[in-house]
Amino acid sequence: MLLARHMLRSVALGALMAVWLPAQAGLFDDEEARRAILDLRNKVTQGEQQRGELAAQVKQLTEQIQTLQRNLLDLNNQNEQLRSEMARLVGQNEQMLRDVSEVQRRQKDIAQNVDERVRRLEPQQVSVDGKDFLVEAEEKRAYDDAMATMRAGEFDKAAPALVTFLKRYPSSGYVDSARYWLGNAQYGLRQYKDAIATFRAFVAAAPDNLRAPEALLALANCQAELKDNKSAKRTLEELIRQYPKSEAAQAGRERIVTLK
Template sequence: MIAFNASAALFEDDDARRAILDLRQKVEASQLRTTEELRRGNEENVQLRRSLLDLSNQIESLRSEMAVLRGQNEQLTRGISDVQRSQKDVAQGVEERLRKVEPGKVSVDGRDFEADPAEKQEFEAALAHLRKGDFAAAQTAYMSFLKRFPQSGYRSSSLFWLANAQYALRDYKAAAGNFRILATSDPQHPRAPEALLSMANCQVELKDVKSARKTLEELIASFPQSEAASAAKERLVKLK
């Protein structure tokens, strides 16, 4: 009985040792797995930190590139603005120069036509003399204008004002001649009726009443609806 109990105890001790060994092996295996997992985790953490660092560097690099691009874009925008301003200045300069040399539309005495800038300037300068009462200067200016621009759209108006300047200077013969040229060469001009009326006045001043009456009758017949014709009728009565 004692021997059996001893054998049983030995058996139980062996089982316990095996159990302890198994447990130890399991613990060691678990520790190894844990250690391996920790090692892998550390490696993954290191790799993750490295990846994050690389990503941070890439982001910083992108920010730098974007800053450079923004700077280049600002320079490009300024460059485009400068070019546009330059083009605008050039266009305005060209337009201004063209205005000084190219014909432009003008309206005088109810007529529209094209006139060179120099032509317009010279006509207006002559008219300015007349308005100031400097009839001698106006006469000289208009005669020069008609010689320089014989085909000008200002021609008929220039003849009219030249004749008025000559009338003011009491050169009635020259005035009558220029009034006649206007009425004959451009009978459709708005000043034509007035030119005939003024011509008759010149003839009266020259004591040529017969010619004055004839001119007034011509005016009434040619322009019966004009204000000048109404004035001509009144003067005809006075000349009887």
């Protein structure tokens, strides 16, 4: 009896297990599916989050790139402005250098002009016929102008200019030379009597002058032009006696032979 009950219980338990195990298996399959779905949803959610994060990063990077581009454009504009400013400054500098050079040139010209004017006003040392002396600027200019007309053969201008000079500067170092050339200008104008007086005054005032022998020879020629051969011979004899080694004395020796 007990054995029968035990067998009956075993059969019932087996039947129950047969019913429960498939149902339990179905429950396990649904749980795994739910877990898979949840995992998939989590992955999708994480993917969406990652995409959102990536999109945010891309947006941020895009904004940074745009900012960098704007900054680069600004830098290029600033660089271009700097180049323009540098070109302008270089141009100004070159112009300033030209202006400075022009100012320096003008200053140099002014300084030279001032120096020239000062030199004209200051006494100058000159040398005439072996004699050195100081002359005033106006004095030198008057003498040079008179001598310029003399060298040009303009005796009609030279004679009055030399007369004026002798009256204006009676103590000048040029006096002996001016008197000598005045005698020559008068001789050129055939004013022989005036020339004789001028040459006499020259020799009397400057017997040691280098041109004294020439003055005596010219004086004798003036006397010969006036047909006063006797006076001409005496003048030539004086020339030969006082300046025997001069060229004028040699010419006088030749000249005296022709006088009767």
